[in-house]
Amino acid sequence: EIVMTQSPATLSVSPGERVTLSCRASQSVSSNLAWYQQKPGQAPRLLIYGVSTGATGIPARFSGSGSGTEFTLTISSLQSEDFAVYYCHQYNNWPITFGQGTRLEIK
Amino acid sequence: EVQLLESGGGLVQPGGSLRLSCAASGFTFSSYAMSWVRQAPGKGLEWVSAISGSGGSPYYADSVKGRFTISRDISKNTLYLQMNSLRAEDTAVYYCAKSGSSRPIYYFDYWGQGTLVTVSS
Numbered sequence: 001e002i003v004m005t006q007s008p009a010t011l012s013v014s015p016g017e018r019v020t021l022s023c024r025a026s027q028s029v030s031s032n033l034a035w036y037q038q039k040p041g042q043a044p045r046l047l048i049y050g051v052s053t054g055a056t057g058i059p060a061r062f063s064g065s066g067s068g069t070e071f072t073l074t075i076s077s078l079q080s081e082d083f084a085v086y087y088c089h090q091y092n093n094w095p096i097t098f099g100q101g102t103r104l105e106i107k
Numbered sequence: 108e109v110q111l112l113e114s115g116g117g118l119v120q121p122g123g124s125l126r127l128s129c130a131a132s133g134f135t136f137s138s139y140a141m142s143w144v145r146q147a148p149g150k151g152l153e154w155v156s157a158i159s160g161s162g163g164s165p166y167y168a169d170s171v172k173g174r175f176t177i178s179r180d181i182s183k184n185t186l187y188l189q190m191n192s193l194r195a196e197d198t199a200v201y202y203c204a205k206s207g208s209s210r211p212i213y214y215f216d217y218w219g220q221g222t223l224v225t226v227s228s
Binding site (some may be wrong): 032035036038042043044045046049050055056087089091092093094095096097098099100101 | 142151152154155166168169202207212213214215216217218219220221228
């Protein structure tokens with residue numbers, strides 16, 4: 001099983017700041033890496049797939065990068081609606097696995 | 108507009124059974140793989156099971172293999188998850204998720220709102 005490790009677990013940031021979230025895979029997942037955003041009481045929402053392709057309707061301030069085992073999600077200028085939990089997800093090998101999540105909190 | 112509507116959750120005793128349903132609309136159901144993903148209270152996401160667009164080749168997490176069965180009815184545009192021998196650790200919100208392709212191992216582009224399953228005596 002590929003273990004996905006996200007860091008940090010929690011990040012306290014101010015609106016307008018630039019933030020980078022990290023995700024590391026225990027073995028290569030090629031470019032089969034997605035990011036999701038989840039707000040309290042809501043289902044996850046797809047942000048990024050294929051490492052760096054934005055999903056439909058996702059603002060340009062969200063971007064993804066990386067390859068192999070190291071990946072990042074960057075939010076260029078945090079908006080109030082961006083405070084949520086973010087999960088990375090590998091779909092290269094069975095079983096499908098997710099990172100444990102990074103929570104973005106308002107500083 | 109893609110819509111996924113789960114139902115069938117509830118309170119069940121350990122060792123009991125439950126069948127979840129996910130009614131899909133807004134896309135060609137038979138052309139896309141589907142999955143169930145669960146989230147225990149206050150925890151992260153855990154993939155449970157997937158099925159290909161044609162309804163063949165089911166896949167399961169080790170934690171549910173032999174107890175859960177995924178299926179789909181193309182004529183009803185509905186995905187199912189039959190859950191048997193339920194345990195306390197199966198307590199979670201269960202989400203139905205649409206794959207971005209017919210491949211069962213892919214990213215999830217749409218999710219339902221979830222249905223809560225509570226296993227407790």
